[in-house]
Amino acid sequence: MATQSSSPAQSTEDINTAISQASADGELLQLVSFEVGDEEFAVPILSVQEINRMMQITPVPQSPPFVEGVINLRGKIIPVIDLRKRFGMSELENSDDVRIIVVEVANRVLGFTVDRVNEVLRINSSIVEPPPSMVCGLDTDYVQGVGKLEDRLLILLHLEKLFTADEMAEMEQTSKAA
Template sequence: MSDQHHEVKGNEFLVFRIGDEEYGIDILKVQEIRGYDGVTRIANAPEFIKGVTNLRGVIVPILDLRIKFSVGEVLYNQQTVVIVLNIADRVVGVVVDGVSDVLTLSPEQIRDAPDFGTALSSEYIMGLGSIEERMLILMDIEKMMSSSEMALMDEVAA
């Protein structure tokens, strides 16, 4: 078993939607997918932090990536789901517009991400996945969740 730096290789990605865009995150970071239900609001938290929920005795902060990425009007409906992630020994939930499938991408299907002006900082993009006509934005969800702007997760979960 090699100890090399973990870059994007032929990996499995959970594909989810935010607005009209499709994103992929490493399936190994996903603990479960659940429907969106009520959360307990936290006073003075940034708008993208919806609050916390009790998940089988664990208090889990819930972040709405749609608000974080400034994607149009945020509606909660039957398609809205929470992807529960296990990142750096912490459990966190992210709200997205829907989950479509799990895809395995070969290294040939993954391109370097161009530096483009999206709401998602390019430092959190591992690359672009291309499958037939589909284009996936592959996110480094661990890097994003442990970034300074998300560091307040520590305060919320404490």
């Protein structure tokens, strides 16, 4: 990692170069950043298997409301979660930029929809702060930390917590509602 950061060819983004030069001791994080609603989120690049354009999603009746349905990922059927619904946001109107990010979490492969995928970036772990007790009114369980970039904030998601830990609670709520 350290050798990578010292090579200028590796970091095309100005911010990244600046960060990696600023402190070489901290761990370097490689992230995929994307937007949902007005926020910018990021997940570790190693957990991302692929990013797809929007495809035909088959709804699965009686699944939790944030589950949009299932898709055919080259013969494998995987569930797709609508992150907007998961975060309790309103539905998106213009969906041209919507992408499905396919991740592997705790041995499960699943996809989630985001409004737009921004970029792959490297940040130093030293600029990531633990989440404040309340972030934008979201439950902070699945927020791993907040990365302070020069001009913006990046919310680092904890995928396992996002898709597994409080899922049981969600499921229970669904069954109560139904």
